[in-house]
Amino acid sequence: MSPRDAILAKVRAALKTEAGDDARRRKIMARLRKAPAGVIPARGQLPPAERTELFCQMAEKLFASVHRLKRHDEVPKAVAAYLRARNLPAAVRMGEDPRLEAMPWDGLRAFSVRRGASDGDDDAGVSYAFAGIAETGTVVMLSGADNPSTINFLPEHHIVVVDAASIQGDLESAIAGVRTHFGRGRMPRTVNLISGPSRSGDIEQKLVLGAHGPRALHLIVVG
Amino acid sequence: MRITSPAFKENARLALADPQLQQALGNVRSGFIDKRETAVDALPEFEALRDSARAIKDHALQNLDLYLEAYEAKVLASGGHVHWAETAEDARNIILGICRSAGARTVTKGKSMITEEIALNEFLEENGIRPVETDLVEYIIQLRREHPSHIIAPAVHVTQAQVEADFRRVHDHLPVARDLSEPEALLGEARRVLRSKYFEADVGITGANFLVAETGSSVIVTNEGNGDLTQILGKVHVVVASIEKIVPTLEDTAQILRVLARSATGQDMSVYTTVSTGPRRWGDPDGPAEYHVVIIDNGRSAMLGSDFQDMLRCIRCGACMNHCPVYHAVGGHAYGWVYPGPMGAVLTPSLVGVDKAGHLPNASTFCGRCESVCPMKIPLPRMMRHWREREFERALNPAAARYGLKAWAFLARRPALYQAVTATGMRLLSLLGGRKRRLSWLPLGGSWTKHREFPAPEGSTFLRQMKARARP
């Protein structure tokens, strides 16, 4: 017997069930298809404007910084200002997200944009969030050429553009969004749910920001 | 890892006498408890979520065979590989095989209790592969050649000064005069040292908090981001997880995530929750070229359908040990194996055998705090009692304790005799108490009175008093 079959046989014997239990199998498959939602906290169930407000508040509580803008074409200037204020070089790393590419980066003077995955030498990276989650101030990032996952972790400063319209009340709504986008049961290689900059509280329980991931998470909320 | 659980008493005695450990344990007593309480109070739905999380895990365990099959099919469909390991040894060999075929010299590791359980690091080292722990504290533990003393804060027993000393000893290529007096400096140094390791490693090994049957995904939860760098930058990502990590859907995962971080560190959500599905896709600029999952039984299937099935709901949040007076006093190492605290007292005998776990089920005051804070509502005290019963049945506890219990049982079944004996005993103790009304030494209870005095009994026995009051 293969180890796989041996383990499954032990599990079935312990549960006193049979492999050919079709009724049970149908029930399980139906539950996987339906994916019932459980208890959803009331906290994030708000009209859009207040939801965005809650998202920003929760993110700030986690020591992310938040900047709100009306229009997408204002983003490059805001990024440049963020870097200048921290004495960082006028350079960012970003992927090929068409929404980022459509922004007027060329209008910035002496500013360099490096495309593609991060190699660990970038001070700052810019990504576009798939969604925000108001309940916890979390951003949802999808892997791929548009927004390579390495940009979420390697630069010291991670700047994330979030559309206000993409902010959901709760985690389940964000999951439903991913499912609609990719189709049922299909996922991108990586979904990163990010809540604040990286941290450690492990040396005598003292909180320090900037562990292996970014030291700073800057959210630019547009709309 | 060598099991020293049978030496729990001796381990505990040493722990109580260790001033540095006692100082470090003070941090558990204060920090974790307050943080959890604040986070729980801020979420009115917390209790309802606990019930929801428990129901999900019970359902998944009750249909574990089918969910495992569904999960496997999805991993294969997304281009990943699934390996099944009945024992720790099988798992070690499978992982070594994957590392060998990737030509790996160095592997990076995210924090994972299961790889501690199967003693993976020692095994890889023996076979010429260097495992590098990337979680800050696991890294410290590895430098100290110790084992974790807590499941979510493995170096909770180490003080800042000890970390500084270790870094000075091991990072000897750095200037001696550097300032390492603040946690920031220590963290910064570890970050810089470990950065290059991620890029050097051929294989990245992580555990999983959840395996999602709906999508074939593994989910990890971290605050540092090390688990993510481990799995994105290695050419091969190996996920090591035991069979009970299965949950049906992403929605189910969301329910349990809400109680996990709050119970563990008092966060609403850990900084990084990462859902990984298969290897790098066509057109992806980063991510591993291969994705392997090693699914391990190592004793879990034997817990299914037994008195200990509920333990398989455990999500390794650490709340039970954070709230345990015994853990507060002796720390995690005294428990003598990978899993400390109340969850360890139940899990260790299940996984290594009650004969090897020694006193662990007795390392409890039965105060019940562990069960009351356990997000998965696992009846930990009841299960420790089950182990005590089995210990007694199999004559594993010491002769004196067995005779004592037998004598007591003999008396308890004969009420008249019981009352006569206790009444006489009481009068005797009362006499011995003298004018001070306190005893500084108790027959058969010498170790109790070594640290405090025993108040001498006064008046008559409880039963007599009750009878007297019952009369009209």
Ligand code: SF4
């Ligand atoms: S037994 Fe409960 S409280 Fe303890 S680690 Fe497991 S889930 Fe957490």
